[in-house]
C-alpha cells in the first residue's frame with residue numbers, strides 16, 4: 001500500500017452531496033478492467049460527453065484541477081455499492097485524499113485499505129476551503145498532513161481532523177490491514193496452535209504453519 | 210453471565226483486540242468465486258503475500274458462467290477471464306477448486322454446506338453478500354469486500370467490529386403451503402429491508418426449529434435482504450444428522466468431539482438481545498413481492514398497496530416509482546397477473562428439496578405456452594441427484610429448460626437475462642431494478658408458487674386449485 005504522510009497541491013471542489021459509487025465508476029466497467037486501468041473510467045458520466053470527447057466544464061478536466069491530488073466533496077461521499085473499484089478509480093486519477101463532511105462506511109473502509117485518505121471536516125470548513133480556492137484557483141494550495149492530523153488551507157489556517165490511531169500509523173508506514181495484522185503473526189499462530197487442539201475438526205489436515 | 214449464540218461464536222474466534230473497537234477474528238473457511246475470489250487471489254499475488262492455510266480455502270466458478278446445457282467457461286466469453294484467473298490462482302496457491310462439470314461445483318452457498326465445507330460454529334467468509342445462507346447450519350458466515358477477502362487469505366483473520374445481537378422468533382407453526390421463503394419475506398415486509406443493519410440475526414422459535422436443514426439455509430439466505438450481514442440458526446440434531454458423512458465433515462472420534470462442542474452453540478435462556486422481535490408463524494400466507502425491494506412484499510391474497518398508504522414521504526415516492534417500474538396498479542391482487550418468465554434457481558431456492566417441491570407441482574402438466582421457464586440447479590451435485598430421481602425428465606416434459614449449475618438469472622452477469630419489460634416470477638432473493646436484466650420486472654416467491662405460476666401462466670395462490 002502507498003504510504004501517506006503529507007500531500008500538497010490543488011484541491012478540486014466537487015461539493016454536491018451523495019456522490020455514489022455508480023457515478024464514480026459504472027458497474028459494467030468492473031468486469032474485465034484491471035485495477036490500474038480504472039482511472040480512465042472515474043466519473044465517466046461527468047468527465048466525458050456521449051460522443052466520448054471530454055466535457056470541458058467538469059472540474060477535473062479544468063486547469064489547475066486536472067490531476068489534483070485532493071478532492072473536496074459534499075456529505076455522504078461514496079454511498080451505494082461496496083465496489084472497491086470506486087477507490088481504485090479515484091486513485092487512478094491521482095487523487096490521494098478526499099475531504100468531505102461525511103463518507104459511506106464501506107467507501108471509507110475501502111479507501112483506507114488503498115492508501116487513499118478520507119478526511120472528515122465540518123461542512124462549513126469544507127465550504128470555506130472551496131471558497132478560498134475558487135477566489136484564486138491558480139495559486140490556491142491545500143495540504144493534508146497526516147502526521148499533524150491537520151488540513152492547511154490556502155490562507156495558512158490549520159484544521160485538525162480525527163483518525164483512528166491504528167489506521168493513522170498504518171497509513172504513515174504504508175501498511176494496509178494485512179501488514180498491520182501480519183505484525184501480530186506470532187499471536188495468531190499461537191492461537192491457531194491452541195485451536196488445533198481445541199477444535200481439531202476445523203483444520204482439515206492443514207499443514208502446520 | 211448469560212451469552213447469546215453470537216457472543217459464543219464471536220468469543221470462539223476472537224484472537225486479540227485490534228484497536229478502534231475492532232477484534233482480530235479467526236476465519237475458518239474462505240470461499241472464492243469467479244468474480245471477487247479471482248480478484249482477491251490476484252491481489253494477494255500482486256502484493257507478494259502467501260496463503261498460509263490453503264486447505265481452509267475452496268473455490269468454484271458460479272457467477273459469470275453460462276448455464277446452457279453443455280457449457281464451458283468460454284460459453285459466456287466475457288466471464289472466461291475470471292474463471293481462468295480463479296483456476297490459475299487456485300493452482301498457484303494449492304487451493305481446492307471445484308471446476309465446471311466436476312462433482313462439487315455450484316453456487317458457493319449451495320456447494321459449501323453440501324460438501325461439509327460449512328459446519329456449525331465455523332467462521333466462513335466469501336466475497337459475496339449471501340454468505341449468510343450458511344448460517345443455516347449454525348455458522349458465523351458473512352460476505353466481505355475484496356480487500357477483506359485478500360486480508361483473510363493472507364492472514365486467516367479479519368479485523369472486525371462485533372455486530373449487535375438481534376433475534377427474530379417465529380412462534381407457533383407455519384400453515385400448510387407456507388415455506389421458509391414465505392416466512393422470511395414476510396419478516397422483511399414487516400420489519401423492513403434495513404431493520405437488521407449493524408446486526409447479526411438469530412432466527413429462532415418453534416417454527417424455525419421444525420424446519421429441515423435446506424429450508425433453514427433458505428431462511429438465512431435472506432438475512433442480508435433485511436440488512437444484516439450475518440444470520441444464523443442454533444444448530445441441533447437435525448443439522449448434525451444432515452452433516453454426518455459429508456465430504457469434509459469430521460469422522461470417527463473427531464466427529465463425536467465436534468458434535469459435543471456444537472451442542473453448546475445456542476443462546477442461553479437468560480441471554481439478552483439488543484433487538485428481540487417475534488412473528489406469529491400461523492398467520493403467514495404465501496408471499497410474493499410486488500415492487501423493487503424485498504420489503505415490497507405482500508401475502509398472495511392481499512391487494513398491491515397504494516403509495517397513499519406508505520408510512521412516510523420517502524417511501525411514498527419509492528412505492529410510486531416501484532409500481533411504475535413493475536407496471537402494476539395498486540388495489541388489485543397479484544394473483545392472476547400474467548407472467549412471461551419463471552426462474553427456479555439461485556442460492557435461495559435451488560437445492561434438491563426445492564426442485565422436488567417444484568417437480569411435484571409440475572408433474573404431468575405443461576408450462577403455459579407464452580411462458581419461458583428455467584430450472585437451474587444450485588450445484589452439480591443437486592443436478593446429478595435430481596437427474597437420478599428423474600426430476601429433470603418431469604421438468605423437461607412440462608416444457609422447462611433444464612440447465613447447468615450456476616447463478617444464472619439471479620444476477621444476469623453471465624449472458625443470461627430476462628428481456629426488458631418481461632415479468633419474471635423468480636425464486637431468487639433480489640428484485641432490484643435491472644437485477645435480472647435491464648428493464649426486467651421481478652417478483653420473488655417460493656419454488657411452489659413459481660412452479661404453479663409457470664403452469665398457469667399467471668401468478669397463482671398455491672393454496673387453491675389452479
Ligand code: SF4
Pocket residue numbers: 271272316317318337339555556557615616619620637638
Ligand atoms: S445465486 Fe444470486 S444471490 Fe446467490 S450467489 Fe449467485 S448471484 Fe449471488
